[in-house]
Amino acid sequence: MLFDPKPKERKEDLFDREEELAELISSITKYPITLLLGIRRTGKSSIIKVSLNEIDAIGIYIDVRKAMKGGRVSEERLKLQLLGNIRRLRINIPGIKLEPTPLDMTDIFDLLNSYGRKRRKIIVLAFDEAQYFRFYGSRGGEDFLLAVAYSYDNHEWIRFLFSGSEVGLLHDFLGFDDSKAPLFGRIYNEITLEPFPRDLSIEFLREGFREVNLNVPQEHIEVAVDELDGVPGWLVEYGYHYVHTRDHREALERTLQNALSLIRSELSELERRSERYVAILKAISLGINRWSKIKEYVEAKHGSITNARFSALLKNLEKMSWIRAELKDGRKVYRIVDPVVERVIRSL
Numbered sequence: 339m340l341f342d343p344k345p346k347e348r349k350e351d352l353f354d355r356e357e358e359l360a361e362l363i364s365s366i367t368k369y370p371i372t373l374l375l376g377i378r379r380t381g382k383s384s385i386i387k388v389s390l391n392e393i394d395a396i397g398i399y400i401d402v403r404k405a406m407k408g409g410r411v412s413e414e415r416l417k418l419q420l421l422g423n424i425r426r427l428r429i430n431i432p433g434i435k436l437e438p439t440p441l442d443m444t445d446i447f448d449l450l451n452s453y454g455r456k457r458r459k460i461i462v463l464a465f466d467e468a469q470y471f472r473f474y475g476s477r478g479g480e481d482f483l484l485a486v487a488y489s490y491d492n493h494e495w496i497r498f499l500f501s502g503s504e505v506g507l508l509h510d511f512l513g514f515d516d517s518k519a520p521l522f523g524r525i526y527n528e529i530t531l532e533p534f535p536r537d538l539s540i541e542f543l544r545e546g547f548r549e550v551n552l553n554v555p556q557e558h559i560e561v562a563v564d565e566l567d568g569v570p571g572w573l574v575e576y577g578y579h580y581v582h583t584r585d586h587r588e589a590l591e592r593t594l595q596n597a598l599s600l601i602r603s604e605l606s607e608l609e610r611r612s613e614r615y616v617a618i619l620k621a622i623s624l625g626i627n628r629w630s631k632i633k634e635y636v637e638a639k640h641g642s643i644t645n646a647r648f649s650a651l652l653k654n655l656e657k658m659s660w661i662r663a664e665l666k667d668g669r670k671v672y673r674i675v676d677p678v679v680e681r682v683i684r685s686l
């Protein structure tokens with residue numbers, strides 16, 4: 339069902355992602371490491387779960403956020419989630435038990451690779467929201483990366499899939515281009531999941547309403563797409579609320595209110611790091627999109643800031659996939675990536 343708010347797990351429940359699904363399955367088969375990137379709510383978790391069910395391999399899905407404890411990724415929680423998912427797949431791997439174990443990640447990778455070799459099956463380890471691994475251990479996730487590098491060099495039956503919505507942070511963490519990082523120079527493939535274009539967003543809503551035999555005015559569908567753009571997660575939420583309320587305005591309002599709640603939480607986290615982050619986003623949401631003009635706005639709100647520090651803040655927001663730089667009429671300008679986020683921030 340298209341308007342089911344939970345991540346999809348069956349191919350027939352995906353909408354118009356056949357090309358991306360085929361590309362992801364092919365990449366997992368051919369490359370030792372695959373990155374699946376995209377802004378929040380574009381459906382990365384869904385396409386990962388469907389791919390693991392479609393591929394001729396043993397797929398193990400891990401949501402890194404579930405391993406968080408006290409702002410850090412707990413090694414024990416990560417191992418318990420990994421071993422628990424192995425148990426749910428009813429895979430009996432000698433040496434692996436669900437209870438707390440002295441095994442480290444390299445030990446687990448060794449055992450998984452041996453199992454894959456015996457069964458002649460690739461083992462796919464899919465880590466969703468993998469940018470949070472930078473909070474793993476006491477060395478910014480380096481111990482985990484060392485285990486992945488060890489597996490890359492020694493395990494022919496293991497494949498890694500890393501997904502993330504904070505694209506720049508995930509790249510920085512994995513460090514393929516950093517000569518001092520454990521994964522420097524390793525071969526990988528990268529796939530980006532884009533929002534739907536306008537015509538496909540309209541068809542997505544039409545098809546979702548057809549599934550539940552609901553006749554919705556075309557005007558309502560087009561207004562929803564104009565407000566929510568092509569981000570599948572927001573479209574799903576609108577459709578879900580419309581089905582249950584049969585009211586276009588209420589469905590749209592509930593979707594935007596939920597977006598407001600989620601975004602406020604994320605903005606609070608940004609503000610703890612620097613109140614200027616929120617000022618930058620506010621400026622861009624108001625159409626102040628050139629470097630110098632944004633800086634003037636931020637300084638009017640929060641006082642003087644050096645050019646170097648201001649540029650670093652902009653770059654950090656790009657890495658976290660809040661904003662994107664692009665050329666317009668030969669000039670560099672900035673825009674907020676998610677139009678729903680832009681509307682919410684503008685209203686604050």
